[in-house]
Amino acid sequence: MDDTKILLSEKDLPQAWYNINADMPVPPTPLLHPGTMEPVTPDFLAVLFPMNLIMQAVSPERWIEIPEPVRDIYKLWRPTPMFRARRLEKALDTPAHIYYKYEGVSPVGSHKPNTAVAQAYFCKEEGIQALTTETGAGQWGSALSMACNFFDIDLEVYMVKVSYFQKPYRRIIMENFGAQVYASPSDRTNYGRSVLAQDPDSPGSLGIAISEGVEAAATSNGAKKYSLGSVLPFVLTHQTVIGLEALEQMEMAGEYPDIVIGCAGGGSNFAGFTYPFLWKKFTEGKNIRVIAAEPASCPSITRGKYAFDYGDTAAMAPIAMMHTLGHTFVPPGIHAGGLRYHGMASSVSALVEHGDIEGRAVPQVATFEAAVQFSRAEGIIPAPESAHAIRVAIDEALRCKESGERKVIAFNLSGHGHFDMMAYEQYLHGKLQDYEYPQAQIEEAMTHLPQVAMA
Numbered sequence: 001m002d003d004t005k006i007l008l009s010e011k012d013l014p015q016a017w018y019n020i021n022a023d024m025p026v027p028p029t030p031l032l033h034p035g036t037m038e039p040v041t042p043d044f045l046a047v048l049f050p051m052n053l054i055m056q057a058v059s060p061e062r063w064i065e066i067p068e069p070v071r072d073i074y075k076l077w078r079p080t081p082m083f084r085a086r087r088l089e090k091a092l093d094t095p096a097h098i099y100y101k102y103e104g105v106s107p108v109g110s111h112k113p114n115t116a117v118a119q120a121y122f123c124k125e126e127g128i129q130a131l132t133t134e135t136g137a138g139q140w141g142s143a144l145s146m147a148c149n150f151f152d153i154d155l156e157v158y159m160v161k162v163s164y165f166q167k168p169y170r171r172i173i174m175e176n177f178g179a180q181v182y183a184s185p186s187d188r189t190n191y192g193r194s195v196l197a198q199d200p201d202s203p204g205s206l207g208i209a210i211s212e213g214v215e216a217a218a219t220s221n222g223a224k225k226y227s228l229g230s231v232l233p234f235v236l237t238h239q240t241v242i243g244l245e246a247l248e249q250m251e252m253a254g255e256y257p258d259i260v261i262g263c264a265g266g267g268s269n270f271a272g273f274t275y276p277f278l279w280k281k282f283t284e285g286k287n288i289r290v291i292a293a294e295p296a297s298c299p300s301i302t303r304g305k306y307a308f309d310y311g312d313t314a315a316m317a318p319i320a321m322m323h324t325l326g327h328t329f330v331p332p333g334i335h336a337g338g339l340r341y342h343g344m345a346s347s348v349s350a351l352v353e354h355g356d357i358e359g360r361a362v363p364q365v366a367t368f369e370a371a372v373q374f375s376r377a378e379g380i381i382p383a384p385e386s387a388h389a390i391r392v393a394i395d396e397a398l399r400c401k402e403s404g405e406r407k408v409i410a411f412n413l414s415g416h417g418h419f420d421m422m423a424y425e426q427y428l429h430g431k432l433q434d435y436e437y438p439q440a441q442i443e444e445a446m447t448h449l450p451q452v453a454m455a
């Protein structure tokens with residue numbers, strides 16, 4: 001097949017999401033209550049999440065049907081295109097074949113609406129009228145704002161204060177869709193007020209904003225639920241629509257990847273793209289290398305500890321077994337804001353431990369170098385997060401050039417970088433820097449891991 005774009009039609013949109021619980025080669029680890037450190041009950045989680053999403057997270061079923069109203073909204077931009085990166089292959093002079101799945105064609109420019117629309121739908125199904133959430137630079141907040149607008153749900157967004165003022169465009173997108181956006185730390189929650197009392201000029205952090213969103217829902221007497229855009233099992237499941245389409249597209253291209261790659265913040269676009277390929281490995285023995293690309297400055301998979309840790313900074317969220325840099329670790333202010341989470345989705349971590357997934361840390365400057373090289377060959381300016389996957393794909397393609405191997409490499413391009421142009425400006429003018437791996441800081445954060453008695 002000679003096509004550059006490999007396109008599916010709307011009738012090829014998957015009917016069901018893939019749930020890796022059905023095929024995990026290792027038993028699941030429990031989620032623990034942040035206070036008692038005993039396994040959480042559905043009742044505890046039900047304060048924050050609708051029951052149908054909680055049941056999805058623990059479901060052993062391999063396929064979870066995508067409801068018709070969700071598929072109808074997916075059709076606004078799905079199926080997304082898969083590209084054969086012929087011009088990049090030529091620029092690299094590699095015998096490798098490079099493919100990328102492009103999620104930047106969604107209305108808000110990333111993969112995040114795949115779960116935002118699903119979560120808004122399942123909340124509406126249970127009669128929930130209002131949601132709270134947090135957002136860093138605004139990618140998740142803009143996706144959920146659009147989704148809540150479609151299902152007529154009120155949305156309250158706690159946006160990290162420094163981004164609220166420095167990156168106003170995504171805030172305005174959220175407001176356009178009708179969301180209420182507050183700079184975090186705010187004076188609307190006890191936690192926000194406590195942070196402001198200590199430091200009135202606090203720039204905020206994702207951990208603080210998560211704690212505010214959680215508190216706003218938990219203290220609403222059931223009026224509001226909380227929504228999270230990554231890390232949780234049902235989020236990863238919703239994102240598998242990406243990889244299921246990619247499987248069909250690779251078949252149309254007449255090739256099967258030797259290597260699949262995604263960038264990993266909390267793990268959702270990575271898992272969404274790669275888990276369907278792992279399904280083929282686990283059930284049909286189709287061997288494949290699966291690589292998770294992460295920033296060298298926030299290297300949870302490659303340098304973190306596999307341990308129980310809290311999901312948020314204030315230690316109010318459940319404790320999960322995962323690769324973690326410590327919930328009190330504040331990563332450097334790199335431009336790939338979506339990759340600055342201290343932990344990793346539990347199933348991704350378990351599969352790393354089991355040997356099915358490799359982590360690869362890449363430094364910031366080399367990542368932007370790959371992003372610019374990619375954009376000059378393919379025309380798309382990638383999100384800085386996605387550029388981590390591009391760096392790894394280019395490195396693998398260059399390895400093929402040395403060895404003469406004609407490998408097939410496929411990666412997920414999780415979003416475009418149109419709201420990240422200040423980061424590109426810094427790179428293009430030589431002002432971007434690499435951050436050393438902050439060994440001492442991470443060791444300090446490790447001393448705050450919860451002391452969990454169970455193995």
Ligand SMILES: *Cc1c(COP(=O)(O)O)cnc(C)c1O
Nearest residue numbers: 230265266267268269338385415
């Ligand atoms: C949020 C985001 C990420 C990181 O989140 P994951 O849950 O790890 O996928 C990556 N890329 C883009 C474009 C994002 O918006």
